[in-house]
Amino acid sequence: MSQKSERRGIRVDQSELLCTKGCGYYGNPAWQGFCSKCWREEYHHVRQKQIKEDWALAERLQREEEAAYASSQGAQSQPSLTPFSKFEEKKSNEKTRKVTTVKKFFSPSSRIGSKKAAPETAGKCVPSGRERHADTLLRDLREIFTPPWDLASPTEESHETKAPSPSISRQASIETDQVSRDFIDFLKSLHKPGREIHKQCRAFIETMATKEDHQSVEELSECVQDFYQNMSDRLLTHFKGSSERVERVMDQVEKYIMTRLYKNVFCPEITDDEKKDLAVQKRIRALHWVTIQMLCVPVDEEIPEVSDMVVKAITDIIEMDSKRVPRDKLACITKCSKDIFNAIKITRNEPASADDFLPTLIYIVLKANPPRLQSNIQYITRFCNPSRLMTGEDGYYFTNLCCAVAFIEKLDAQSLNLSPEDFERYMTGQASPRRQDPEGLSQVYQSLELLSGLGERQERVLDGARRLESDLIDWQDGVAREVQDILDKYPLEIRPPASAIDSDNVENDRLPPPLLPQVFAG
């Protein structure tokens, strides 16, 4: 990603960026060229009417969110200026505001969407020669991260057509938006603290956005963990120690924050997570020959229900990569573990202990080869709410997954009860272990035996057939001979037939008619 090609798109005079009122701060076209302060003064009375004190809290939350959107996207947002302008005001105090803003727009883009999009937009904007081309560039970049419904707003309409927004980031932002809305809906149910929580989260995401560029993942993780800690401490005082409620809120907070931060903190380029991912993937591929027997896995895949469970477990562990929130990722691991327990329970009919579970999990991981395994583990470790990882059930399964990965990485001949020579040969692909040895061989022998028996019997049948054939021929000959003998004994003589009385009587009709019997009635 060439930062240079994007930067060269901004060729604006400093004066063009300043407030039209000449107060020295930067102006914003969205506020008709005013800076936030002047804009606020200008429209103060209009706004006063708009912001009524008795606004329902729910409405306010909604607006705050809108404003937050607007501030990050630079679009106009009339109805909710209080938090919006406050935020901008704070921002305007920074000397390097424009730079950070631009950076902010670029920093999330450097990961997914803009790899294709940014040079495209930059190329589009540079030759346009418009008066406000810097603004256009910014707008185009914003549009990449703007959900479609925001694009359709009247102020943006004119630019919409020429803003190519890659579908990836658009989809991502749709998902993010959905999460934000759910979050707000959830916070509405909490009334006053809900508002406070929302404010905190937003502010936190803002500060994180500025940090992402120049801090290590460990530092970012530290920030997130601190935030969790502070938040839950505050909630704990607020809810007077009801840890269940705190947990519920914290789950939502985590979901909201991590959905927003995911793109930048999952498998970041500055770490070697990706390298580790590939290493594990390669390692698992090289171990494709490991069998259930070698690992002493207590499941019998011959049973259909068990093999169904194994397939389900594999699917669940693979699904982990598709989730964004650490908690959801953990849920996938837990689901996978439950499937494994089911498989063991069906096979052994007793509750599974860790002695059974871990080998099975290792087997599942080997079979599944889950994508970006190390990245996911690192991400969960860094950004999951720690209370969940430490004592909870999810934490236990996650620990087991870590163990499974560690085992796979260090696996050697001894851990599979193989001789080092065999292990070496299997690893280099020179040989592969005979699968299901005793069973297969005995089956072959049985088949061979059967086959040889079959041959014998066929031989016998053939013999019989041949005998039958010769018998038949003999019989035929015999009969023929007999017939011949008889024929010889009694040769056929055709004699002239003895003439019958009537045969050649010519004068038949001269004879008197035959006598007819006469019946007399007695």
Next chain:
Amino acid sequence: MAAGGSGGGNKTYSFKVVLLGEGCVGKTSLVLRYCENKFNDKHITTLQASFLTKKLNIGGKRVNLAIWDTAGQERFHALGPIYYRDSNGAILVYDITDEDSFQKVKNWVKELRKMLGNEICLCIVGNKVDLEKERHVSVQEAEGYAESVGAKHYHTSAKLNKGIEELFLDLCKRMIETAQADERAKGNGSSQSGTARRGVQIVDDEPQNAATAGGGCCSSV
């Protein structure tokens, strides 16, 4: 660690306890007896016996106990540190009829003390006391060893439900004491942030571990 709820003395402690022991020493039976009060029962409802929880109330203090079973096979020995990271207590089980299983316990104790120091409460448990006649590990030796490493020794039988309730109760009390001492040492407010932020990480096991694993007597399985 003891992540507590605020509000007077009404604290809720959450403790993580790891269960260590060789293959057939009866770890699973032990926890199932404790959490479900069942032994070799066909009606055991739980799907698994590797992660079990129990809620207790000890002198008005609520305790959530999470019991983590660990794979005891020799080949998984090196993974131990991943399991017992951040645990408050460890229950090391051996079979009184099996001298080897007691040797394994000694290995684990060494490791635990090295990795977690004295913060962890250790319990050494001689299981299967119903098989007293076949005992191969002498009581004096076991109890003497336990004392020498600062652990407590218990005699249990999962089959006869002997000594198990006492074992867990005693362990909980000791963990509460440790947690309270910990809090006092750190001063109130800061105790949580320090302990709460401990995730799970994969660590390279030290060469010593590999050495002990390799030199270990017999690799069963």
